[in-house]
Amino acid sequence: MELRQLAHFLAVVEERHFTRAARRVHLTQSSLSASIRALERELDSELFVRSTRNVEVTEAGRALLPHARQALAAAEAGRDAVAGVHGLLRGQLAIGMIQTFGLIPLPALLTRYHRLHPGVTLRLRHGSAGSLVTAVAQGELELAFVDHPLGHHSDRVTVLSLGREALVLAVAAGDSLAARRQQRLAGLADRDFVEYRPDSALRATIDAACREAGLERRIRCEADTVGDLVELVAQGFGVALLPPLALSPAGERVVGIATDPPIRREIAVVSAADRPPTPAAAALLDLLP
Structure with missing residues (x-):
């Protein structure tokens, strides 16, 4: 099992379509299909149910999904850590943010971060606090800026309070x-x-x-x-x-x-409790007041 195969698998899961997934990973559709078939043979399980309209993930595919994400995240973290030794942060930093975040002007903070670390590409996702906390716990996001209450997976994240504000x-x-x-x-x-x-x-x-x-x-x-x-x-x-x-x-x-x-609410930034922040995420946390 190779990292590139896991990346191909993840692309198909998220796109639910082989043609779109192939464009995303810069392969022809036939090459992507061959990579997925090779992975299925190695695992002796079908990972997708294919139809003319879309692609559905099988039970085996759902079982593989969190481990594929963890493996790819670990590989990316390793590359970033080595780059960090040389004083250069690189890669991607996936961040979640509620629409109503206050106290800290996040656009200004992210602009400052970009000027300090231009090699890091930022990916922003909006959502409810509960959905963003779940995404952090499952490894889809590195950090999320949210408000309380945090939802069902609050026990799976580390919470750094950023203060309280009055509505x-x-x-x-x-x-x-x-x-x-x-x-x-x-x-x-x-x-x-x-x-x-x-x-x-x-x-x-x-x-x-x-x-x-x-x-x-x-x-x-x-x-x-x-x-x-x-x-x-x-x-x-x-x-x-x-x-x-x-x-x-x-x-x-x-x-x-x-x-x-x-009416006061508490706002916070959360990271996964079961793994340390990547160097790119740690650099953003260091900029917080």
């Missing part, structure tokens, strides 16, 4: 509440709310705080992206509870008001 009540600039410095949560029962996706940790934090305050929100719209949510507030569709940094793209069209009681 704000976001209202349109022309709203009657915009001139206030603070707003009681219990006094918002007659307001229309726009909300972020129900599977997010942010939503779980907001739901819990509103229950504690006795506020039953009148939710009129849910959005999958924070940008859409902020724009809905700017247009006067409703109000929302959001991290302060999320309001920045709207400029003066949206005002953030402190809430009483405050």
Whole structure:
């Protein structure tokens, strides 16, 4: 079993299509198919069920998948470690990030990282905190910037807290509440709310705080992206509870008001508990304040 065969196997798993996978690994389709067949013969198991429309992974393929990822990650980490001895970081760094991450301006942090380590290619993935934590635990991501609660696989990651922040009540600039410095949560029962996706940790934090305050929100719209949510507030569709940094793209069209009681959330960066960070990941962690 060779690393290149495992890379070919992983490409087919992720693309679910031999032609797309072949393009991804820069092979002809016939060469990729031959590589997969050789791997199947060596393992004496079919790894894929092929059809005219797509490719499905067999039970044997699913069993091989985490080990293939680990082997390829270990090989990449070895190459990066050797390069690090010579003072040069290289390779890829896969990072997860929730859309509503606050406190730390991550685009600025990643730009600084790129200037220091131009040989590292960054891959960013957005998702819910729970899905990103799972991806880190399973080796699909090196690091993830998330908020609490972390979800079902929190026991499989190492958590570095980056601090806590208070959410704000976001209202349109022309709203009657915009001139206030603070707003009681219990006094918002007659307001229309726009909300972020129900599977997010942010939503779980907001739901819990509103229950504690006795506020039953009148939710009129849910959005999958924070940008859409902020724009809905700017247009006067409703109000929302959001991290302060999320309001920045709207400029003066949206005002953030402190809430009483405050709604605080903890944000963190997580890495896998069963393996040390790669040199590329460690270099990014070193830049955190």
